[in-house]
Amino acid sequence: MIEELSTTEQGELVINIGPQHPSTHGVLHLIITLNGETIRKVEPHLGYIHRSIEKMCESLSYRQFIYVTSRMDYLSSHINNHGCALCVEKGLQIEVPPRAKVIRVLMDELTRMASHQLWWGALAMDVGALTPFFHAFREREAINDIMEETCGARLTMNYIVPGGVMIDLHPNFQHKVKEFITLFSSKIDEYDDLVTDNVIFRGRMEGVGYLSKEDAISYGCSGPTARGSGVSCDIRKLYPYEVYEQLKFEEIRVTGGDCYARYLVRMGEMRQSLSIIGQLIDNIPEGEFQAKTKAVLKLPKGEFYSRVETARGEFGVYIVSEGGTTPYRIKFRSPGFSNLSALDHMARGHKIGDLVAIMGTLDLVIPDIDR
Amino acid sequence: MTKEELKSRLGELLPSATFEEGTEWTTIMIDPSAWKGIARQLRFTPGLDLDYLFCLSCVDWKTHFTMVYHMESTLHRHILVVKAKLDRSDPEIATVSDIWRTAEFHEREAYDLFGVRFTDHPDLRRLFMTEEWKGWPLRKDYEDPVNMIKL
């Protein structure tokens, strides 16, 4: 185990925010060096949920390995599956039918909203407000019900497969999603009333955890973490996939670099997702929901890389194939891994309460980092 | 820059690099002993400005290792893939964590899972496994009869 230090040579205190802690969003072990109450250094220790996914995928076939990525970043499970399916389709040159493309984008955006709802509830709970947690979960249950009817599961759904989606939409899907849009448009204003303009919340978020634009790029940050510092990095706009080119939505960027800026980016993204779903829900084309593929998939020899935008940032799937039925090497580029490396830089000079606020706005999901 | 412009620009800048054909993005293969100088050139040459390193991986081909670096420029929006072949018995390459800060964690992961040593890394130790773990788990010849149950 790690050697236990209690003081350094300069008389600074070394403490643990251990793997089991309500605000670490999973099992993250932080060793903090403090001078009084001010943080001098933060050192993350990872590996408490390292499930050797990359090694395991080398013995699973190309249809089987997708279920495992649902469990990596379980809050954007559809988007992870989507990234893997895109990579396999790139290798096999499969053309996905238009109905499947629209269904995939709808599911992606619903997942993104569910993930941001949970982030909002958890952030408010970390900072001290317990009520928004229940509001967030109430709306999340509406999305979970929609998912359960079509995909069969509430959290880890293996619905997106290479070639399309696994089964067609439930007949109630359109009606329920339209109901959800009307419900949530009023609720998101309620969220703003509850938390966004609250004096105490702003006092805790503004000026805390500054990350400059150059540092964000150098640390490899992506997603709302980087967009809160003004970096333009939305994969849906830069390298569009599926039907994102034909949709009208904005990339939310806030130049501020502090926690409040990252908070505003995610709130804006929730509204944009709602507008994307509104544009698509009435225009789902008829047709096939899955392209015809062979039963056993064999990718040709070579390397393939696909990038998608999850709720946390850029997710990359890198497959090296030797022509067999299982991949030779898979590497998952997870967004949380790079976002976490900027934590030390952002937290120096702040207090422990600010560290909790910074971790909340980074929106870390530790199984995504540890794979 | 387009793929062809990038290829010609890199050809004049790095005469010793070889290009791979038939890939989605421009891919070059370099000599690992020259990596530090080349990385600095890629990062700071105006016109290239490859400032966003988004993926650092290692692949175990049973006779040698290959380090693969995927990088992008946020100004010009071009993507480059750099590969370097390493010797399997003593894999060693220069670190780039002072050029791209994200490489610090990625290189620790490559050390933990493959055993590749990065010279001048500020803090090279295991990341995911415990400190006492023996062996490099993601290598193709890794055997672990205690923990791994094979299908």
Place this chain on the structure above:
Amino acid sequence: MDVGNKTADPFPGEVHPTAGGGIVVSKLDEIINWARSNSLWPLVFGTSCCAIEMMSTAGAKYDWSRFGFEVARATPRQADVIVIAGTIVNKMAPVLKRLYDQMADPKYVIAMGACATSGGPFFYNTYSVVKGADHVIPVDVYIAGCPPRPEALLHALITLQEKIRSGATREQIKVEKP
């Protein structure tokens, strides 16, 4: 005293009405079990995806505080039941053991989900996963599912409550010395 009583949860004992009120006759063990089962405080311990379903169970739609699990404590010293929600890996196993040791008696363990029961989807070809949390600490109730629905977690909590009331938990089974 019935074991399978799922609907009502009356105070265990017989009431003999007398003038001016009544007298309740009962066994002390049953009263203690009844009190313990109705106020189990869970420990905040979630490693991966099952933790989200545990949070949903704590939310407003599937409320677990109806059954007494109101206060989720962050420290093991004040908790009664540990719900292992998620996969346990080799690096986390000593931490789990330490948390279990820090809890005061009587303590109970629920293994939630396929990963905590037996390693789950990560059973084959993994070098770092503990194939089942019962290799580390003794488990009282197992839940199947990946992740199990909140109703499944509620069913497991009710099963644990019945197990306590019927005297079937570890501390309560007294072995006759020969």
